[in-house]
Structures are given as structure tokens and as C-alpha cells.
Amino acid sequence: MAHLVSSHPLGAELNVQRQTTGAAPWHAWYKYPKVGLALVYFDYRNPLLGQSYAATVYLSKSISRTARHDFSFRLGTGLGYFPLHYDLYSNRKNTFISSPLNATIQLRFEYDVALSEHLGLLLALGLHHYSNGATDKPNFGINLPTVAVGVNYHQQRPAPVRPGYAPAPPDVGHNFLNVSTSVAFKKRSAFDPTTYVVNSITLAAGRRLNRKSNLLVGLEGFYDRSLRAAQLDTARDTRHLPDTRKAGAFLGHELLLGRLALVTHLGVYFYNPYKSNPFYYERVGLKYHLTPWLFGALDLKVHRFAADALELKVGARLGR
Structure with missing residues (x-):
């Protein structure tokens, strides 16, 4: 597959994220994670692969959080769309992606540091995976390590959460x-x-x-x-x-x-x-x-x- 690994892809991402507050019991069980939606674009800078567009829902769990700093791990999944994909006659060298629709998985470590009351600088190290799950062939898929830099806007930092203890569900042990x-x-x-x-x-x-x-x-x-x-x-x-x-x-x-x-x-x-x-x-x-x-x-x-x-x-x- 060396003929497909010819450049460093560039991408952009737009996220909308919400802090859980304890409205549901599982929020407290996981120490109030964030949930969000990410719209992801990549230009692979390769005429065989073209571009991809994806929508991912995700959960972000803080590893260490203070009033100014937030180091977290993010896991998401969704759908990706590839306008260019394998075709036996017109694009037979593209053995990575064989169908326009693909599942995507995203793993990411994020560090957000406050620049002002509402703005934060984001640094991230992640992995994006695209595959159609063998619904079409060939299906080697794409594994894309990424380094990201961005800006976060916080409506309220830190977001408030409901204090108190979330009781265990009644079916524990059943x-x-x-x-x-x-x-x-x-x-x-x-x-x-x-x-x-x-x-x-x-x-x-x-x-x-x-x-x-x-x-x-x-x-x-x-x-x-x-x-x-x-x-x-x-x-x-x-x-x-x-x-x-x-x-x-x-x-x-x-x-x-x-x-x-x-x-x-x-x-x-x-x-x-x-x-x-x-x-x-x-x-x-x-x-x-x-x-x-x-x-x-x-x-x-x-x-x-x-x-x-x-x-x-x-x-x-x-x-x-």
C-alpha cells in the first residue's frame, strides 16, 4: 500500500460539547464526563483518496481537571463519507476505502488550558480509524494518527455539576x-x-x-x-x-x-x-x-x- 502513503493529510474539526451535570445517575458514576458532536474533514492530499467528511458522537472523560486546566480522553464513533473510493475501472489502486459510507472511530487525548474567562487553547493527540466492516472489498481501512491544535469557547468554566451521591441501580447483583x-x-x-x-x-x-x-x-x-x-x-x-x-x-x-x-x-x-x-x-x-x-x-x-x-x-x- 506504499503508493497510497504519499503525503501528510490535513484536516479541520468543529465540535459542540456539553458538560453532564448529574441529571442522570450515570453522570456521577463516571465523574461527570462531557458529551459532544464532532464534524471532521480531512484532505488526504492524494488524488486516489481525495477527501473525507465525518460526523462523530463522543464521550470525553477528564483525567485531571482544575479551574484552568483540563486533561481528558475522548472516545467517539460515527459515519464517514468518502467521495473517492475503490472502483475496479477508474480507481483500482485505492485499496484503503471501497465504499462511500464507512464507520469511524476516534480516540484522542486532549489538553485545554484557559486563555481567558471563555477561551481555551486546545492541544490534542489522536487516532482516526475508517472502515466499512467488510461490507465491501477491498477494505484495508485507514488508521490516521493526528496532532491537533485549536481554540475552545466555554460558555461557563468550569461548568456547574449537581453535588450529591448517585445511588446504585436496583439490579446490581441480579x-x-x-x-x-x-x-x-x-x-x-x-x-x-x-x-x-x-x-x-x-x-x-x-x-x-x-x-x-x-x-x-x-x-x-x-x-x-x-x-x-x-x-x-x-x-x-x-x-x-x-x-x-x-x-x-x-x-x-x-x-x-x-x-x-x-x-x-x-x-x-x-x-x-x-x-x-x-x-x-x-x-x-x-x-x-x-x-x-x-x-x-x-x-x-x-x-x-x-x-x-x-x-x-x-x-x-x-x-x-
């Missing part, structure tokens, strides 16, 4: 069951135009450990139709092919932010006749409870840090 199913869409390669459907079903048992965490163990099955197509392409004899369906067991964690949760799983395949991938898989995603028992999620399933499928999930929680 067990529950999750039942869910998902669908994903993926391509095998840039030379196969077919979009294949991937399905999964999951049964998980969980326990709320404390204010911030759920621990889960579960079983799940996967049916990836692209594996059957790959199998038929390479098999000499198609009469006795191994099963392409897979089953796995996983250990998972959910970092809770009110109705929202950051999901991380590590799983191992115990039924895997068609050895198309490593024996383990990872998952990272966002889960949102629409009601106390109904939830939706967007998960990225990964094999050894390479995206396998971007899963759209719906499920139900049983128990207290």
Missing part, C-alpha cells in the same frame, strides 16, 4: 438472559460483485456486577453464505464438503452508560468444520436498550483484528 439475532452483509473480494448475507443467533447469561459493568457468557451460531461460495470456488470435489456453519462460546463485558452500553466479546469456535479463519473471534459494538427488555445493537465481528462482518442485532433481555 442475573439475566439475553436472546438475540443479527444480520450482516459482506463481500468476498473486489472481483466478486455478489453481496452475501451473514446471520447469527446468540443466547447469553449475564450478571450486573456494579454501576458500570455487566459480565456475560454465551453461546452463538453463525451462518456465513460467503464461505459456501469460497468453498465451491476452491474445491476439487463438491460432493463431500465440510459444513460452513460455525458455533462458538464467548466471554463478554458491557460498559454501561445509562441505556447505552459499549460491548466487547472474546469468543472461541467449538464447531468449525470449515477452517476459514482463526479458532477465536472478537467483537466490539454499541448496544442500546429501547425498553427495559428490548435492545438493538451494532457490532463489528473481527478475526485477528481484521473485520469479518458488521452485524445489525435485535434482542430481548429476560430477567430482572
